[in-house]
Amino acid sequence: MKKTTAAALAPLILLGLPITDAFAQEAPAARDEVATATDTDTDTVENDEDIPPALTTYKGREIAQTMHWLGAEWLLRQEREREEATTVLMRELQLKPGMVVCDMGSGNGYHSLKMAEAVGDTGKVYAVDIQPEMLRLLKARARAAELTNIETIENKLHDPMLPENTFDLILLVDVYHEFSHPEQMLQGMLKGLKKDGILALVEFRLEDPDVPIKLLHKMSKEQILKEYLPNGYKLVREFDELPWQHLMFFGRADSTENETKPVTEQVDPKSSPKPELQEPLPSTSGQQ
Numbered sequence: 001m002k003k004t005t006a007a008a009l010a011p012l013i014l015l016g017l018p019i020t021d022a023f024a025q026e027a028p029a030a031r032d033e034v035a036t037a038t039d040t041d042t043d044t045v046e047n048d049e050d051i052p053p054a055l056t057t058y059k060g061r062e063i064a065q066t067m068h069w070l071g072a073e074w075l076l077r078q079e080r081e082r083e084e085a086t087t088v089l090m091r092e093l094q095l096k097p098g099m100v101v102c103d104m105g106s107g108n109g110y111h112s113l114k115m116a117e118a119v120g121d122t123g124k125v126y127a128v129d130i131q132p133e134m135l136r137l138l139k140a141r142a143r144a145a146e147l148t149n150i151e152t153i154e155n156k157l158h159d160p161m162l163p164e165n166t167f168d169l170i171l172l173v174d175v176y177h178e179f180s181h182p183e184q185m186l187q188g189m190l191k192g193l194k195k196d197g198i199l200a201l202v203e204f205r206l207e208d209p210d211v212p213i214k215l216l217h218k219m220s221k222e223q224i225l226k227e228y229l230p231n232g233y234k235l236v237r238e239f240d241e242l243p244w245q246h247l248m249f250f251g252r253a254d255s256t257e258n259e260t261k262p263v264t265e266q267v268d269p270k271s272s273p274k275p276e277l278q279e280p281l282p283s284t285s286g287q288q
């Protein structure tokens, strides 16, 4: 497989050429296989190693390509607080000192570091990502911030590789829609949760045409519930006040938390979608 390094990009940057365009042809592929089998619920692509076939669709939703680590700087952009109200998100997670939490699909740790401060020295954050480069960037940031309560896990596409019955909270921000093996990941995370542990899911709102994000990187509440409820989760809380994203809290089906009904937004079929945000994110397969 052809590799593209940051050094190889330097001339493009000097020439002022957009990295995204460069990567459209050259990005290393985590999932560059050819689509093969199909059925109504799940299209698949072939994988190497011992990883089961990756899906290209799940329950009618097209799965997005994984964001490449060379775009990691974008995750730290200043506008993120305004666009995603990440301080409000942290407040809504209700983190407390001593909690054991997971930042699933942590990237370079934008949320992991904030979580580490909130759970303190008596708590612990597991930052989990399939890309070792993301975890290296995260560790460097944690070192610079003198945070010592973050452990990293390089997991597999189909396995979160979490210790069982351990987590008070698992956070997924802008990650779930990229899972090539959603059912295996959902099951693995379910096992990782304590009985009354919470999975907090953050996804850009598909229902809202004003959210300037590519459609493949958005999800509707209806679709989220279609995927989570049959996989052993129940909806226990929602927070609908983030500027662009859903924030939905799921518990294990056997938890003592009460199930709640989602507040649904009506999609206005006449409203025209706004121009999509040009995410400067090369995907690992070079496709968006």
Ligand SMILES: C[S@@+](CC[C@H](N)C(=O)[O-])C[C@H]1O[C@@H](n2cnc3c(N)ncnc32)[C@H](O)[C@@H]1O
Pocket (backbone or CB within 6 Å): 066, 067, 075, 104, 105, 106, 107, 108, 109, 110, 111, 128, 129, 130, 131, 134, 155, 156, 157, 158, 159, 160, 172, 173, 174, 175, 178, 179, 180, 185
């Ligand atoms: C768009 S980034 C978001 C990163 C971070 N959550 C944030 O909000 O800054 C998505 C991340 O999910 C990771 N990812 C994709 N599939 C994954 C999987 N099956 N398990 C763990 N991480 C995964 C990617 O490697 C990438 O770092």
